[in-house]
Amino acid sequence: MVQDYHKLQVWQRSHHLSLRVYRYTARFPREERFVLVPQMRRSAASVATNIVEGCGRATPADFSRFLTIAIASIAELHYQLELARDLELGNPADNEAIRREAKEIWAMLRSLRERVRGAG
Numbered sequence: 001m002v003q004d005y006h007k008l009q010v011w012q013r014s015h016h017l018s019l020r021v022y023r024y025t026a027r028f029p030r031e032e033r034f035v036l037v038p039q040m041r042r043s044a045a046s047v048a049t050n051i052v053e054g055c056g057r058a059t060p061a062d063f064s065r066f067l068t069i070a071i072a073s074i075a076e077l078h079y080q081l082e083l084a085r086d087l088e089l090g091n092p093a094d095n096e097a098i099r100r101e102a103k104e105i106w107a108m109l110r111s112l113r114e115r116v117r118g119a120g
Contacts, residue, residue, distance in 0.1 A: 021044035029089065
């Protein structure tokens with residue numbers, strides 16, 4: 001099952017999303033540096049990280065399990081972005097763009113997981 005994750009568009013977009021989340025949260029107020037900021041960054045990085053780990057596994061079932069974890073992480077990030085929006089943290093336009101991107105990645109992950117399950 002080992003494959004080069006760099007070739008997966010969903011990984012490329014997830015990696016880009018992580019970079020965007022890091023930049024977006026860098027402008028949050030100081031009091032959020034130890035609360036919401038690390039949670040959002042971990043959630044974002046977890047998506048790409050779990051894709052990478054799944055690519056390194058031996059079976060489609062293993063890969064599917066890590067894609068499920070990535071889906072849970074993107075769902076968590078999506079909520080955290082809603083929370084940041086409602087707390088009026090960061091630039092609203094950036095928040096909306098990141099949430100839109102996260103939703104698209106979420107759909108890509110579900111689609112890939114279904115294809116991987118079909119291969120197993």
